[in-house]
Amino acid sequence: MPGSLRRQPANRVLVPQFTHHHVAVFLLTFFSYSLLHASRKTFSNVKVSISSQWTPSCLNDTALQLQPYELWNSSHLFPDIGEATLFLGTLDTIFLFSYAVGLFVSGIVGDRLNMRWVLSFGMCSSALVVFVFGTVSEWLHFYNKWFYCCLWIVNGLLQSTGWPCVVAVMGNWFGKAGRGFVFGLWSACASVGNILGAFLASSVLQYGYEYAFLVTASVQFAGGVIVFFGLVTSPKEVGLPEVGEEGDGGGAAEEDAREPLMGGNDSYDEDDQNYTIQAADPSSSPQPRAIGFFQACCLPGVILYSLAYACLKLVNYSFFFWLPFYLSSNFGWKEAEADKLSIWYDVGGIIGGTIQGLISDVLQKRAPVLAISLILAVGSLVGYSRSPNSKVINAVIMAITGFFIGGPSNMISSAISADLGRQEMVRGSSEALATVTGIVDGTGSIGAAVGQYLVSLIQENLGWMWVFYFFILMTSSTVLFITPLIVREISVLLGETPVRRSAG
Structure with missing residues (x-):
């Protein structure tokens, strides 16, 4: 029976x-991830105040004029606001580079250790670093560029434990059926964290x-404690079947839930129809081994989506880090x-990720939905x-921009990463979700890290309009990287249409 007909019940x-x-x-x-993002958003929201504090009070109308002048201004870091702003951009770059490196490592660690421990440790320890960076240093009036850089490197490494773990846990609990909608709604956690941090x-x-x-x-630390005592990382911990182990009760929909959305291959072996990613009985089957880093890179679609996400995350995180500063300085x-x-x-971004995820579920294809959104x-x-x-x-144009940029970014980093880590190629090695997620998000963070320094550099020398030209170039590059996947999935979609009509 053709695979395209067998997939129909999932619709x-x-x-x-x-x-x-x-x-x-x-x-x-x-x-948990919302709180991690809230602490990052705090830094972007107070950049104006920080740059004012790090410059001499004679250039800062909002600072208190304390006497004697030489004593209270001897520890300023920068002679003017421009250099302070450039250093803030450098801190963003440092954070994202260390975050990217940490993602590659955290994905591998998350697939080998208890993800609840890893996530809770990352949240609590990151909260302590943020507290020292922004609160303790200001209370003690201790200002040092190397100190800030070192803290932000550590913070990036600690925060990198979050995303691979939460995506992997979600992938353990939610199957392919409806994943685009569920993950589209769930991936709003980053945007909710941004809103919470701004508030x-x-x-x-x-x-x-x-x-x-x-x-x-403080809120993030409390969240880490709750995660440690409350999160269940896998259904088997509470006696429930793993994703794809429901057997005959799941019917054709669950059979489709195990089949990847990433490729256009309709061939399907009858001998494999009862194939599950996790063994149902650990005592009768060997424990699945965690997939290797290079094996994960060789999975279909991983490299292309990673490169595409590097360009897209650059744009998305530039809005994340620089939008409040842009609104203050430009208007x-x-x-x-x-x-x-x-x-x-x-x-x-919240609305875009949810709607586009739902549409991709209906089409059973992700790449065409991404392409249309990115062109718009x-x-x-x-x-x-x-x-x-x-x-x-x-605000209206900003929301539209978030819909078409934040939505695809949420899809790639969540639903598509879960698809890539659960595809049919990963046989006998189910522990791939965190590793694949770390590769995709880590590559994206490298692009975002380079972008933050370029944004500050372009803005300083050419102005904000050239920054937007740069964003347009990066968004177009995202479409180019996933063009092979777009062509393949559209071809399969068009080929399935006559079959579906005849079946109807």
Whole structure:
């Protein structure tokens, strides 16, 4: 029986049955990564305040004029705001480079250790580093560039434990059926974290930027403790079957849930129809070995999506790191107002990831949905670069831009990463989800790291308009990298259409 006909029932069962354990895992992983992102967002939201604090008070109208002048200004880091801004961009780059390196390592570690321990350790220890970076150093009036750089390197390594672990845990609990919608909704955790971080930072910023770091670090630490005692990383820990082990009860929908969306190969061996990624009985089958790094790189689609995500994450994280600063410097809006307005980009990303994930579930193809969204993203970037000095118009165009950029970014980093780590090629080695996720997100973070320094450099020498030209170039490059996958999946989709009509 042709594979295309066998996949039909999955169209009618987009979301499988869930237990309360599924809901608990969804919420715990969602909010754990939201808190990690909230602490990152805090740094981007207080850049104006930090740059003011790191420059002489004679150049800073908001700083208190304390006497004697020589004593209170002897520890300033930079002679002017421009150099302080460039260093902030350097810190973003340092963080993302260490984050990228950590992702490659954390993915491998997550597949070999208990992911609950790894995730909880990363959250709590990262919270302590953020607390020292933003709060303790300001309370002690200790300002040192090398100290900040070292702390941000450590923070990047610790925060890298988050994404591979949460994606792998979600992949353990949720099968292919409905994964685009479920992961599209779940991947809003990053955007919710950005909104939460912006809200927490703006609510206490009037007391000093150090309290913004204090609040977010405290909440993140508490979240890490809750994850340690509450997260169940795999269904087998509570006596439930693994994804793909439901047997005959799952029917054709679960059979399709084990088949990858990544390729266009319709061939399917009858001998493999009962194939499951995890062995149902560990006592009768050898324990699956964790996949190697280079093996994971050779899986179909991993390299292409990793390179595409490097370009796309560069753009997405540039909005993440620089949007509040851009609104303050370009339009002269107050920092707290800019922080709140930047939330609309994340709102657009939440809606975009959910809707595009649902559409990809219906089509059973990811790449064409990504391509259409990214082409429209180029137009939205052109429109946003010419946004007038109006908060309402700016917010609307910002949300549209987030829809077409944040949505695809969420899909690649979550649903597509889970697809790549659960595809049919990974036979006898199910422990691949965290490794593959680390490769995709790590490569993306390298691109984002390079981009943050380039953004600050381009803005300093050429202005913000050239920054947007740079974003358009990177978005177009994302489409080019996934072009082979787009062509293959569209060909398969067109080939399946006549079969579906005849079956109907």
